[in-house]
Amino acid sequence: MxxxxxxxxxxxxxxxxxxxxxxxxxxxxxxxxxxxxxxxxxxxxxxxxxxxxxxxxxxxxxxxxxxxxxxxxxxxxxxxxxxxxxxxxxxxxxxxxxxxxVPNVVDPAAPPGGEQDYVVLKHVGEPKPVDFEVADHLELMTRLGAVDMERGAKVSGSRFYFLTGIGAQLQLAMLNLAVQQAVANGFQVMITPALVRPEIMGGTGYLGAHSTEVYHLQDDDLYLVGTSEVPLAGFHADEILDLAKGPRRYAGWSSCFRREAGSYGKDTRGIIRVHQFDKVEMFTFCKPADAGAEHARLLAWEEEMLTKIEVPYRVIDTAAGDLGVSAARKFDCEAWFPSQQAYRELTSTSNCTTFQARRLGVRYRDEDGKPQTAATLNGTLATTRWIASIMENHQQADGSVVVPAALRPGLGGLEVIEPA
The missing domain is CATH 1.10.287.40 (Serine-tRNA synthetase, tRNA binding domain)
Known part of the structure; x- marks a missing residue:
């Protein structure tokens, strides 16, 4: 609020x-x-x-x-x-x-306009020139034995899948790499609940305009989370934090569930837009005066991870009309997808100022010992969708995929994924 x-x-x-x-x-x-x-x-x-x-x-x-x-x-x-x-x-x-x-007050520095009115802040890396016909990530992953969409649909319905063999191993290597980076930067790692109470889901701002995105278990009155941002935001609900020594930072590993209502026909092929995926999410509680600087740090940590998976990307400043209810400002990192000749979102980091913390009763004591409302921020550190970008950007003419150097230790030193 x-x-x-x-x-x-x-x-x-x-x-x-x-x-x-x-x-x-x-x-x-x-x-x-x-x-x-x-x-x-x-x-x-x-x-x-x-x-x-x-x-x-x-x-x-x-x-x-x-x-x-x-x-x-x-x-x-x-x-x-x-x-x-x-x-x-x-x-x-x-x-x-x-x-x-009433949604959060937009940062005046955010661009005006709607979904297409973002501002590109920078490009990092160049798409690799290729002299062969590129395959999309689903074709590549199927050849490599990394995914099974048909059996996913048979078991759970459309937009569900099995990550199989090297696909499952690649996800674990990537998420573990994200956890290692988070720990190295002072984050406390959390494996969070996938179900939350209505007051926690509502407190983070996901039961308003975004309520159609959320799975609700009516008999239990619990909600499946679409990001570990939700349980992490609720972790300190109705508490007074000690922020005298700086921000309180958490990195949540969770399965995420989204109904993807209204997105039929948009990025529905493969694992880009699905109903379930895994993610490591950064979450920060800090003093409101420190939120702007913390937002820049979260973006830098996202970019550090993208550098490790060696994909070209751009950073965009999201327009006001495309911000979520809770966000005052949001930066997205979008990776290049050769098969689409387009950039697609891989990370997002939002400064929610005091909006969520005021709803959830998260406070800290100021220099005079008086309770004040904290600020909250969040940012993606790695997620299942990244596999699609890795596959497309590191494919070779013979259908194999080169493993980015940073991921090789998590795959037992594997350098190239060969077709099954």
Missing amino acids: IDLRMLRDDPEAVRASQRARGEDEGLVDQLLSADERRRGSVSQADRLRAEQKQFGRQVGKARGEERDALLAKGKELAAEVKAAEAEQAEAEESLAALHRA
Whole structure:
């Protein structure tokens, strides 16, 4: 949720954010009115309760007819208090609903516009020239005995798969490499739950516009996570952290589940856009003043991993209209896919400022010892989709695939994956 004090002080900044996202800026005025109503109702209820308390002392001292009259007036006052408390409860409920409906305030530095209005910040590496007809990752992986899509569909339905043989080994080598890098940079590694409670899923912002993406187990009222960002964000819910020595960093290894609603016909071939995959995700709790610098660090760590798998990529600054509900700013790293002659997202890192932590009650103590809302950030360190990029960028004319040097130790020193 956004900071209501900031809303009161600078409502135009929130309106500008809504316009940049392509969202209804009228929500800002509705939220302001709801906030004013709640504060008025709290003040009225507090005043009446104080009056009732003082009146009770008068009744205790009164006798006879005076006492009877005061008791009658006390009943009227009690009814007024009850009505004021009901109004306060209704006002708070209305405010909470509107407060959750307004997405995070966009960083003014984020580009305006929609999905296609991103800004390319840089290119790293050049696509390798080839003198043969390139195969896509699915064709390569099938030849190499690395994936079985048909049996995945037979067992679980479309967009499920088995990583087989060298495909499974490659994923483990890649994710372990990500874990090693995370540990070397001070992250605490976590293997996270795949199911979370509604308040945790909602607290991270995934039950609003993105609710159609989420699998829900209705009988248990639990949600399958689409990223370990969700359980990691909830790890310190309703806690006060010690951030005096710097950010608290976690790296979560998890299976991720996404319904991919509305994406039919878009990257549906192979393992680029699937219902289940594995990922190592970075997650940081820090002071809000440190969030911008931490965002740059997360991006640098993502780029370090991409350098290790030796694929050409570009970094984009995502436009405001393509940001998730929780993100104030987001950078994506997109790798080159020779078969598509296009760049496709491999990593994403978002600065969620205090939006998620305010919903989840994650705080820290400032220099004066007062609790303040923390900031949260997240970023991809490796995921199943990377296998597709590795396959396509390191293929050779005979259908074999060269293993990037950094992954060879995790594959027993294997340098080239030969067709099965």
